[in-house]
Amino acid sequence: MSSYREPGRKTLLAAAVTVGLALAAGFSACADEPVGAAGHGEEAVLTSGVNVYLTLDRETATPGSRVTVTGKVRTIDLELTPTGFVVDVLYDPEKLRPIEAATLDDGVLRAINLAADPGLIKVAGAAADGLRGDVLFAVHMEVIETGYSPSLKARVHELTVIENNFMDVTPSVVVPPHPVVVGR
Numbered sequence: 001m002s003s004y005r006e007p008g009r010k011t012l013l014a015a016a017v018t019v020g021l022a023l024a025a026g027f028s029a030c031a032d033e034p035v036g037a038a039g040h041g042e043e044a045v046l047t048s049g050v051n052v053y054l055t056l057d058r059e060t061a062t063p064g065s066r067v068t069v070t071g072k073v074r075t076i077d078l079e080l081t082p083t084g085f086v087v088d089v090l091y092d093p094e095k096l097r098p099i100e101a102a103t104l105d106d107g108v109l110r111a112i113n114l115a116a117d118p119g120l121i122k123v124a125g126a127a128a129d130g131l132r133g134d135v136l137f138a139v140h141m142e143v144i145e146t147g148y149s150p151s152l153k154a155r156v157h158e159l160t161v162i163e164n165n166f167m168d169v170t171p172s173v174v175v176p177p178h179p180v181v182v183g184r
Contacts, residue, residue, distance in 0.1 A: 056181050
């Protein structure tokens, strides 16, 4: 009698996530530019479908102060549960400097490379049973020079959802060209 057991769904997903995060840490940036419309307040940028966007905790900050950039995902008119993502954060290194990734207690396994290249932060993450909220990641950055907000952009390389056997919905993702300010 054999003691072999088929691996379960969570075991297979955990292995895939581990391999995916390791690969994501080394991939090079793609040339796709984000598309979409921006505005103040999160609702102003959301369109029907899948939205990935950045938020800023304050619109203006003086040099030497800290701002928090948060990557979020939200679906409108769709019942989808995001489970994995690979996102680049683009910024002007003459205006901002990454300090550290924020600690989030939400069950998402994240790999965040703050020093991928000047002006580039690479983020990958996954949650076996899907994200519990809309936050993909959060990064604290030091303001070097004012006027930093327009330089922040998200570029989505991958966004998978639990539905349809972990379908990649990246081609349908809308990314606004500028961050949304959620604080003052």
